[in-house]
Amino acid sequence: MAQPPPLPSPSSATIEDVARLAEVSIATVSRAIHTPEKVATSTRQRVNQAIAITGYTTNAMARSLRMGRSNMILVLAPDIGDPNFSSILVGLENEARAHGYGVLIGHTQNDPERGLDYLKFLNSNQAAGLLLFTGHAPFGHQTMTERLPPTVGLFEPVFNGQISYVGVDDTAGARKAAEHLLSSGHRRIAFIGESRTRLGHQRRRRGFDLALDAARIPATDRLVLEGDGTIESGRLALEQIFMRGEAPTAFMCVNDATAIGVVNGLSARGYELPRDMSVIGFDDIPQATYVHPPLTTIRQPRSAIGRQAMALLLQSLDGPARPPEDILIMPDLVVRGSVTLPPRR
């Protein structure tokens, strides 16, 4: 008859249980786990057996308390639903896992109270490193970075550039987008989504200007409208343009959400796209494929950003402190159906 399997201890086993069973001291158990070469083979075997029987797993909390450092990385995002977020996460996690780190996610909702909760988490050494999504400084801007563990920003700089960040080369990407419109023959182009606060969006504006400068399009021929990067803001900007009565032949939008707003607005006004108007976005979010027409846009190299950001973070965890470093990855143009030649006058 088969023996019933050994009962796993109801509340999980401690290192002491293992030591007792293996008839060694707890120090030896710890060594058998972390520096096996310092333990005699026979002892090691007994310990491993005892671990198997008890089902022991080391209490990460006690471990971190003692070591003053955990092996978790905290990723803080203002909005988990951000379509950029979920795809970047996989890159982050793969890289972390390869180095023995786990990833936890915190959702701040741009609420400083919540940010503070996570700050306490960090101050208790419950995470060894911090990743900040989309340039938000979740603890209020005055936070001293000295109290934080090693930190890397994702997509946008944080804390006035006091820390490293990994992002896309917004200027170059935007320039590619604008050049695509120019080379399709457009001359009157509107830029939708001017921002005073978001650096990335400012850079995209700059890329737009660089391309149009190079093509010698006079500044007076450029329409620039403000927007906060939401679908609604795209629609709104469109209204303003039509109120002024100066319709361009193409729209370059600061991101895909804005572009979707513009596309919807144009369709609602009876324009047939892309015959009557061309629209280009930035980001390549999943929805970009499902708009009609599918959006031509600039693709965020998401998994590359995730991988590099985590790699950078892990370096500063293990290695010595290094000066902040900005890594910009070049994005690519994705041609779909929303850009064609301008209509004949």
Next chain:
Amino acid sequence: MAQPPPLPSPSSATIEDVARLAEVSIATVSRAIHTPEKVATSTRQRVNQAIAITGYTTNAMARSLRMGRSNMILVLAPDIGDPNFSSILVGLENEARAHGYGVLIGHTQNDPERGLDYLKFLNSNQAAGLLLFTGHAPFGHQTMTERLPPTVGLFEPVFNGQISYVGVDDTAGARKAAEHLLSSGHRRIAFIGESRTRLGHQRRRRGFDLALDAARIPATDRLVLEGDGTIESGRLALEQIFMRGEAPTAFMCVNDATAIGVVNGLSARGYELPRDMSVIGFDDIPQATYVHPPLTTIRQPRSAIGRQAMALLLQSLDGPARPPEDILIMPDLVVRGSVTLPPRR
């Protein structure tokens, strides 16, 4: 002249620093924080002052280690990008926060290895409770639930119903959807997304059958196609229907993603919707608004589910153990543009 502000200790202050400064014992400090009524007013003031000066925040890890329980809730999801997830999260977090708990998110990607990492996290008492998204059992199905902290499932039952879950009443919701199609005059209706594994989807199928039974639609008039709930699966099922040459007048899809696949497929074949075909979905994901035509669907009461699930979890944290309990919330029909009368023959 203003004094320079007191330097915050470089590595964060411990309770001992506070005690020294306030000239009391660490026990008194702890009491001043947690049971202030047991500390003399004057002492309490001195302690509070010392806390302010040192910038002390209690080390959550040491606290949890001592108390054998933390005040964090872990939410485990196979796919953070799931459009249901982000909106449910807010409900969860609000409820948790109101009771002094924080929320951390783990992304399992349906990878048992990652699941195991989070299991270690739990076994170290780093989270007091667990929330499982979409019926996935991230540690492999054989895991003994005894080792887990109090756990509640979201949307679908987990561990064969051994734990409570909060979800939508899929059967009733699907019935509402089917009845909407019936009352619009449809008689030949296809159900897209039959599943052998996902219970929620099976229930939706059942709601479909109940409605059609009640309307005395013979079983032979019902088309049922398999699908795994992805956009692609919707498109695929559509192909099969056309290959068989038995087009219905309406499609009831197991979820919105499937419905989007069907809508795209129909448009690609030149059908004009909703004139030629009606389509109804389930879930009401954000994209449902941006398809053409906007999708009529059944709305998941997301924030209610989040709130209730967290409330249920918190109850079993504080109160005594209770038997597993299933809470089903009734979803509502959202009428948009994808359902009309069937075309005349």
Next chain:
DNA sequence: ATCATCCATGTAAAGGTTTACATTGTGCGA
């Protein structure tokens, strides 16, 4: 004046690890 209460505070243990240092025992060279 004596004693019992009670309030405010301190002492010390416990929670589960890791690791510097101390101890033991073995083998080897002289």
Next chain:
DNA sequence: TCGCACAATGTAAACCTTTACATGGATGAT
């Protein structure tokens, strides 16, 4: 045979809290 080096293991402190229990002093009743 002695002593030394080194390998294997054990002892105990430290990480930072919380809390049961002990202590001391003041208050009030008798």
